[in-house]
Amino acid sequence: MNLTPDSKVIIQGFGEFISATHVGQMIAYGTNLIAGVNPGCGGQKIYGLPVFDLVEEVVDRYGVIDTTIICVHPYEVLDAALEAIASGIHQIMIISPGVPPSDMVRLLRKAEATETLVVGPNSPGIIVPGRILLGTQPSEFYTPGQVGILSRSTTLTYEVARELTTAGLGQSISVSIGSDAIVGSSFIQWLQIFDEDDSTEAIVLVGQPGGGREEAAARYIAEAIDKPVVAYIAGTHAPPARHWRQTGTLAAVIGRHPDFGTAKSKLAAFSQVKVPVAERPSMIPELVKKVIK
Template sequence: MRAYGTQVVAGVRSGWGGADGSTTPTFDLVEQAVAHAGDIDLSLIFVEPYRVLDAGLEAIASGIHQLAIATCGVPPLDIVRLLRQAEGTNTTVFGPGSAGILVPGKVLLGIHEPQFFQPGSLGILSCSDALTAGVAQLLGRAGYGQSIVVSLGSEAIAGTSYEPWLEVLERDPNTEAILLVGQAGSGDEVAAADFIASDVGKPVFAYLAGLSLPPTRHNRATPHLTRSGADDSSTANKLAALSRAGVHCAPNMDRLPEIVRNILSQSPIQPAIPCDEAALSSD
C-alpha cells in the first residue's frame, strides 16, 4: 500500500509494540496507534478468525470508523456482534474476506493487487476477490478500465452490501457503467436486483461464478454450505433475478468483454489507460 502512495501510519500486534525492523511503527494497542498518528481513516484487519471480533471492537472503540477485514472464516456470531457495534457507531465494515477499496492509479486501501487494474470508467463491486483481479485484467485488455473497485467481502454475512455502493456509483461522475462480481453463497444479488430495477439508470453487468455447481457443494471461498438451485444464494437464482432487473449477465468470464462491448457500443465508456501511462499521470 505504501508503494501505491497510501499513508500506512501504524501497525498493531499484541506483544510486538516498539519492535524494530519496519518503517511502520508498531504498537500493542489500537488506542496507542491513534494517540501516535491522530485520526486514522481505516483499519485493515489480518488477524486469525477468532481474533477478528476483538480487533474490530478495539478499532471502533478507538474512533476508527472504517474497517476492512481481510480474514476469512470468521465465526458468524462474532461478525453479528461486530456489525451490531458498527451500526451503533456509524462504522462501515468491509468483509470478512475483503480486499478493500482501489481507485486505480490513485488510492489503495487494502490488499488488491494493483498491477491487474487500470484507470477507466467501469465501477466494480465484488463479493469474490478470487475472481476480481482476473475479471479486471480481462476487461482492461479489452479497453475497459475501472473507476473504483470495492470488495464487499466473500462470506455469507458481510458488513456492507451492494445497495449503498450502487447508489454511490450511480451518482459518481467518473463511473459510466457498473459490474457486479460474485459467487454462490456470498453477496445478496437478489436484493441488489430490486434496487437496480428501481434506482439505477446506468448500464449494469454481472458475472457470477458457480452456475455449474452440483445441488449441494461446499464452496472453499465461503466456508458454509451452498445449495445450488434451492434458494436465493444459488448462482442460477441470482442471475435470474438480475436479468429480470435489466442487468446484462455473462454466462462465463470469457464472454464478459464481448457483452460489455455490445451494450456500450452506442455509448462507449472511457477506455482503459495503459499501466505505464497511468503511472505517469498519477505522479
Template sequence: MNLTPDSKVLVQGITQPLGSYHAARMKAYGTNVVAGVSAGQGGQELHDLPVFDLVEEACNYAGSVDATVIFVEPYNALDAALEAIDAGIGQIVLVTSGIPPLDIVRLLQKAQFTDTLVIGPSSSGIIVPGKLLLGTQESEFYTPGSVGVITRAATLSYEIALTLTQAGLGQSIAVNLGSDVIVGSSFLQWLQVLATDENTEAIVLVDQTGGGSEEATAQYIAEAVDKPVVAYVAGRYTPVDKQVGNASAILAAQLSGPVTNASTAQHKVAAFKKAKVPVAERPSQIPELVRKALKK
C-alpha cells in the first residue's frame, strides 16, 4: 500500500448516482480526487472534476493516478478494473457488489501478475482518519489515532470505530476487505502492511463466519507481528448450520456447498485463541482488550 493525502485518486462510474455522491464526499474529506470516468459521458464536469470516457485519458490528464474507486455496474466491473490495471493504477477499491465470481477470479489473476492491490468487491474502502477517504466509509465514526482496523463487515466496522473513538482510542487506518465470498486482499496481506506501519501501534481484526484462512492469519500474527492484535468474530453464537453476511455472500456460500465447521465463528475464535490473540466476546470489549495489550 502506498497512500498519502497527496495520492491522486480516480472515480470510475462517477456519473452513477452512488459514484457521484461519494466522489463529492471523498473530495470534501480532503482526498485528492483528480478526475472521473464514465463511458459515453466524457467531456463534462461533475463536482468540478473532469469526466473522461477512458481511464487512459484520465491518467494522461492527471499525469499519473495512484488509486481508483470503482462504482460501475456488476457486469461492467471486471472491464473497469482491467482497464485501470492496464493504465498502470496499482490500487483498486471495488465498491460494487454482486460481481460474478468468475470475473473476480479473472481479475485477481491479472492483479497478481501485475502486483496490483485489489480491495473488495462489496467493500466500503479505506479511511485514514483526518487525511484520506477512498470509498463509502462513514467518516463521522472515526478519529485520528494509532489503532489499525481490518474488517470484512462494513456496518460492523462503524460500530467498532465508534466504540474505539468513544474510549479515546483513535484509528490510524480502517480497511474493509469486502463481504463477498471471493475478495481481493486478505487479512494476512493487511496485517503485513500494518505490522510495518509507523503510525499503527495496535491492530483490531474483525472477522465473520465463512471463509477458512484464520489458521494462516493466526499463525502469522503469532510468528511475525510484534504489535498487539485484538480479534472479534461476528456470529459467534450463530448455529453451526447457518451463515451470516450480506445476501449475495450467503447465497454464494450455500451454492458452493454445505457449511463446514472450519468456516464457523467458533472455529475462528479457537484458532485465534490458540495463537494467543485476545478475542473480544462483544464489540464493547475491544477498547479494554486494546488498552490491556498495549500495556504489555
C-alpha cells in the first residue's frame, strides 16, 4: 500500500460523483493528482487537470501510477477498473455508488489475482491526515495523530473524525470501505493494515445494520488484533429489515438467525469479545482515551 504525498494519482471520469471543489481540495492537500481520464476528451483540461482518453496514455506519459479514483457511471465502473489494473495500477478508489453486484464479483476476482486493493464502491475514499487525500472526504475535520478510523458509512466517517479532532485526538488513517452491498475491501483487511501500521495506536470501527461484516470483524479482533479497538454501530433504533417482499433475499436468510445483520447482532458480537461500543459518536473520544491508557 502506497499512501504518500509522492504517490501518483489519476481520476477516471468526471461525472456527478466528483466536482471541481473535490479536485481542488485534493490538490490543495498535497495529493499528487497528475491527470484525468475521460474517453473522448483527450487533450482537454478538466478542473485544471490534463485529460487523456486512455489510462495507458497517462502511464506512457508519466510512468507508473499508484492510485486511481473512479467516478464514472456505476455501469462503467467495471470497465474503468479493469483498464486501470491492465495498466498496472494496484490501488483503486471507487466513489461511484450502485455498482452492479455481478460487476463487483468479477472485479474482486481480478483484484485478488493481481493483488489490487479496491476501496468502495460508494466510498468517499481515504485520507492520511497531513499527507494525502484520495477522494471526497472533507479534510478540515481531520488532524494528524494516532487513531485509525475504519467505517462502512460515508458521512459518519467524517463525523467521527470531527469528534476526535475536537477532543484533541488526531488520526493516522481514515478509510470508508463503502456502503454498497458488495465492496472491494473488508473490515478484516483494513484491521490487519491498521494493526501493522506504526503510526496507528488505536482503531475506531464504525458499522451499520446489514450483512455480517461487523460480526466477522469482531471475531478477527479477538483472534488477531493486538491494538485496542473501539466500535460504534449506527442504526441501533432502526426497525428490523423486512425480507419477505424481495424474493431475491430468500437465499440470504434461510437457515440464519432472525437477528442476522441487525444492529443487535453486531452489538452482541463486539460485547462478546469485549470491544467497547459507544452509544453515540460523541462518546467515541472518551472510550478511545480509556483504551489508549
